[in-house]
Amino acid sequence: MLYERWCEIAGERRDELALRDAASGRRWTFAELFAAGEVQTIGRSCTAFPQGHSSGFILDLLAGWRENKMICPLEPGQSPPEVSRPPKNCVHFKFTSATAGAARLVALTAQQLMADADNIVATMGLRADWPNLGVVSMAHSYGFSNLALPLLLHGIPLILTPAPLPEIIRCASENEPAITFAAVPAMWRAWHEAGAIPHGVRLAISAGAPLSVDLEQAIFKSRGLKIHNFYGASECGGIAYDASETPRTDPALVGTPMQNVNVSLNDLGCLVVRSRAVAESYWPERSDSLDGGTFQSNDLAELKDGAVYLRGRQGDQINVAGRKVSPETVERALLAHPQVRECLVFGVPSPEGERTETIVAVIVAGAGEKELKPFLLQTLPAWQVPREWRFVGSLSANARGKISRAEWRRNFMAETPHRLFVS
DSSP: HHHHHHHHHHHHHSSEEEEETTTTTTTTEEHHHHHHHHHHHOOOOOOOBSSSSSHHHHHHHHHHHTTTEOOOOTTTTOOOOOSOOOOEEEEEEEOOOOOOSSSEEEEEEEEHHHHHHHHHHHHHHHOTTSSSEEOOOOOHHHHHIIIIIHHHOOOEEEESSOOHHHHHHHHHHOSSSSSSEEEEHHHHHHHTTTOOOOOEEEEEOOSOOOOOOOHHHHHHHHHOEEHHHHHEEEEEEEEEEOOOOOOOOOOTEEEEOOTEEEEEEOSSSSSEESTTSOOSSEEEEEEETTTTTEEEEEEEEETTEEEEEEEEEGGOEETTTEEEEOHHHHHHHHHHHEEEEEEEEEEEEOTTTTOEEEEEEEESSOOOOOHHHHHHHTSSOOGGSSEEEOOSSSSOOOOSOOOHHHHHHHHHHHTTTTTTOOO
């Protein structure tokens, strides 16, 4: 099904530009990309593992489709999983982001991949005359669904850049009068501060991590460019998209449901997603949270006036002497301070026991604990103010633009051996 659709696209647009590799300067029309894909081979393996951020990823993907291989994109240096007996009718594996724990595989059918691509193209209004400038990893669900699939299933041209550095972005986009630019918040911040956002950007998208309202407003003020927040998950593809033309004022707002996507809340207040793009199952172990076209997330949410507002994650809530607080609540309060650039909040078992937790804040800021504590007390009750503070030079995000709360929590506990953590 996927390969057949690609053949149709290549035939319809054969002489139009399909792919440009900014690193090598190589260009392919759709006919040339089709021909290159026809001679690419995977070998005897039953699974294709496209890697990297170059034309090789696209060609391996096409070869895998043509040879009816299972597809499992990998980040550079990532070890391939042992794959045997994948779920019936499934053609693709995605890794989950692992921000809340260990990564696991999600299995999808061709129909589910196509449905996600259809929803994205229709909701965002991707256009063939606005090529995608590709900077995010195509191994991640976001990059695969926003860059690779629109190219191969909808004929949206793709310009691949070797790295998201400001000068590279300038060179890659300088001769393009109109482009679509999908990135992660850390990239948008770096380009904004360097004055490197290309002037040809007609559609700007941010996903992979929460987009700061202050950054969104600052870019709009300086460039008149609206960054559209996009919220999704590996298990179900796109969920919500902020299509408005003016910056958000509420950081909890992630947008309205994507076309052909239905959302609701379960009894715990977590978001439930139903659509034809919802994956078949986790693999190799199934879960009731992903089954029958329904994905039950751990994201606490509010549905109001047709829009989706995120209120934290069920598993991330911090229990302070029986009272619960979402780490996002504390993070939003911290980010309101003008000298706080980044922050991450989580709970660790308290040495006081009694099944209570201590709130920890890891912060990139020009201010210290003495300034930040009084600032927080202006908007938060005392019990929600962190008791443990760590000031760092940066909060390193992974290749997907995500910062793992679970990983920072594990590292904090491992690096504090003198503390007696009670679980």
